[in-house]
Amino acid sequence: MAxxxxxxxxxxxxxxxxxxxxxxxxxxxxxxxELHIFTIGNGNCGTATHTHEDIKRIRAGEGHxxxxxxxxxxxxGLVNDIEIFYEPExxxxxxxxxxxxxxxxxxxxxxxxxxxxxxxxxRLTVSxxxxxxxxxxxxxxxxxxxxxxxxxxxxxxxxxxxxLREPIMPHxxxxxxxxxxxxxxxxxxxxxxxxxxDVSQGKDAYLISMREGCEALGKLAPSPxxxxxxxxxxxxxxxxxxxxxxxxxxxxxxxxxxEE
Ligand SMILES: [Zn+2]
Numbered sequence: 001m002a003x004x005x006x007x008x009x010x011x012x013x014x015x016x017x018x019x020x021x022x023x024x025x026x027x028x029x030x031x032x033x034e035l036h037i038f039t040i041g042n043g044n045c046g047t048a049t050h051t052h053e054d055i056k057r058i059r060a061g062e063g064h065x066x067x068x069x070x071x072x073x074x075x076x077g078l079v080n081d082i083e084i085f086y087e088p089e090x091x092x093x094x095x096x097x098x099x100x101x102x103x104x105x106x107x108x109x110x111x112x113x114x115x116x117x118x119x120x121x122x123r124l125t126v127s128x129x130x131x132x133x134x135x136x137x138x139x140x141x142x143x144x145x146x147x148x149x150x151x152x153x154x155x156x157x158x159x160x161x162x163x164l165r166e167p168i169m170p171h172x173x174x175x176x177x178x179x180x181x182x183x184x185x186x187x188x189x190x191x192x193x194x195x196x197x198d199v200s201q202g203k204d205a206y207l208i209s210m211r212e213g214c215e216a217l218g219k220l221a222p223s224p225x226x227x228x229x230x231x232x233x234x235x236x237x238x239x240x241x242x243x244x245x246x247x248x249x250x251x252x253x254x255x256x257x258x259e260e
Contacts, residue, residue, distance in 0.1 A: 004148055008036040008103035010094075010125045012084055012117035014043040014063040014077070015190045019210050020155040021107045022183050023176025024229050024247065026070045028105065031250045035072035036101050039063060040094060040121045041084050042077030046193055052080075058192050066189035069182060075101075084117045084124070089140065091127055096139035098128040099146050105246055106152045107231070112162035119163075122154060130238045149240035153231040153247060156217060160230070170230025173221040174247070175254045176214060180227045183210060221256045230258075 007028045009017045017025070017037050029035045043059035044052050060076045067074035078093050098106075108125040109118045129152055131137040133145045160168055176183070184207050188194060197206040211227070218228035236243040248255045 004102065004104045005031075005033045006036070006101060006103045007033040007105040007107070008038060008098070008101050009072075009107040010038045010040065010121060011109050012039065012041045012115070012121040013046065013081060014039050014041075014059045015046075015066070015187065015193055016109065016118070017107075018066060018183060018186045018190070019213065020109070021229060022070065022186050023179035023214070023227070024107065024174045024231070024251075025072065026179045026182050027174065027176065027251055027254065028247070029070050029072070033105065033250075035067075035070060036075060036103065037063070037067045037072045038075035038097055038101075039077050040090070040124060041079060041081045041117055043081060045081035046196070048196060050192070055192065059190075062190045062192060066186040069186045069189065081117060084120045086120050086123045086127075091124055091131070092138060092140040094124045095128040095131050095137065096141055096143045098125075098132050099139060099143035102146045102148055104148055104150060106150055108152065108154060110154050110157035110162075110168065110232075112166070112168060113157035114159075114161075114163050118157070126152065126234065149242075149244070151236070151244060151246050152234035152239055154234065156230040158213075160217070160220075168232075170217070170220065170258055171232045172248065173217065173225070173228045173230050173256045173258060174251060175218070175221070175225040175227070175256070176229050177218070177226040180211065180214060183214070220258065222258065223256060225256075 214227035218225040
């Protein structure tokens with residue numbers, strides 16, 4: 001079982017973690033986990049007004065600010081939005097970060113989601129966890145391989161469907177009702193995104209859509225909860241010596257299993 005208590009959440013864009021995983025991350029923080037948030041993209045396309053350089057700087061600042069709400073360390077994006085490809089150079093860089101953090105619990109996006117950036121971020125994260133211990137997989141910059149067990153979980157895709165509208169049901173539901181205000185506060189820190197959507201979609205549309213998403217997920221639990229975050233766990237092969245589920249172990253009654 002994992003002894004090191006380090007949790008890493010990865011996603012394509014600054015604010016993706018806040019929508020789908022931050023409640024669970026916050027609960028792990030309460031349980032004594034060191035927390036990290038890493039977005040592979042820098043969020044440069046999330047603007048209708050700013051220049052490339054300005055929005056990159058703004059979104060990195062917002063990422064740090066949001067992460068600080070739960071005491072997490074924020075790791076800034078490596079590439080531009082829409083340029084998150086499953087390719088060797090980016091995987092070398094993502095692996096370097098995973099080796100440096102040495103997480104034992106990793107949360108990431110769904111391998112099926114409406115957006116390629118999300119899907120590719122999930123794939124890069126899976127492979128970075130898989131290659132963390134391979135001496136001959138060269139990382140940029142070079143970081144020594146690490147051998148800790150990793151337990152990897154995929155959050156739900158947007159709307160709990162894949163890109164071809166296929167339903168995707170979580171295997172487990174985490175009751176994040178006690179963290180919904182924290183999630184909102186984290187999202188509020190992404191002010192450039194909130195302001196943009198306030199104008200284009202109505203006041204607080206950004207926060208409301210997060211709440212509605214968690215509400216819809218909470219209803220899927222066998223004993224429904226007000227707000228949920230759903231996950232599917234990656235097979236343990238290549239990730240840990242033995243199978244295990246530290247999130248359920250640590251969060252106890254807050255986790256419900258769904259029919260698989
Ligand atoms: Zn995104």
